[in-house]
Amino acid sequence: MTDTTSTELAPVDIDPDLDLVLERRVDVPPSAVWAAWTRPEHLVKWFTPKPWETVDCEIDLRPGGVFRTTMRSPEGEDMDGGAGCYLEVVENERLVWTTALTPGYRPGPTGDDMPFTAVVEMTPDGDGTLYRAVARHRDPDGCTRHAEMGFAEGWGAAFDQLVELARTF
């Protein structure tokens, strides 16, 4: 039997077959990155790489709460990104949400064959931030498909938009 009760955050060990990672050192503080990720009026401005847009956003910032975005294509078509669920909310430090649960921790949605969990971490570094965003997948197929869909370019371009916005705070 094992009992390793602790109040520490659970570690997020990277598995290269299952996890995609974006790491950057940026010149804005963790509090600005946090604000950009957690305030709807900020998030809509950076979350989707241009020429796509995020046109709506629902944030209930607590474990079990909803995280939902609506994206608009360059042709003007709206896509509901579905209702994900926040798991960890540690201000200015770590934000975790998943598409494998709907709000209130309910498993789902049915039929999603590429669920992932996003672990977003901010570590102070001088007057800037070491930023790491990890997308954790269920299986190697989901990880490969997400990479081929353009994870690095997409999450990278969105994060560039975040930093540009955060410099104006």
Place this chain on the structure above:
Amino acid sequence: MTDTTSTELAPVDIDPDLDLVLERRVDVPPSAVWAAWTRPEHLVKWFTPKPWETVDCEIDLRPGGVFRTTMRSPEGEDMDGGAGCYLEVVENERLVWTTALTPGYRPGPTGDDMPFTAVVEMTPDGDGTLYRAVARHRDPDGCTRHAEMGFAEGWGAAFDQLVELARTF
């Protein structure tokens, strides 16, 4: 846009098509119920209705940590219950874990067509406890199958064993 940031626990609204509920009023305090659920040496004594047994248990009691049990059939065959993931750990009050994520919040396992999240709540009531355990399913089919597998009898019999044990604390 909606922003309902709060430090309150997210509410768990019951959906009768998706949720199975066990509610009891018992004469042991919340702290005893909590100990029975969170200490491996206690949990193995009550978690599986006799004549089945729980013969091993792994508990890393923090959000993202592992919850795993091994059950033994009356014929002596061991069944690994799989590695679930804790989501909320609020001492003597609320414990949430799910089979839809593996430890470290990774979605999975692949191929599980009846994932559920357990929300276990303890409310003080005089010198006893109002106890509620909710199993939240992805879809009505999963909920119906769990009911037909004997949720009410199984979780009820296990909880009777918990209360009997908790009276000895």
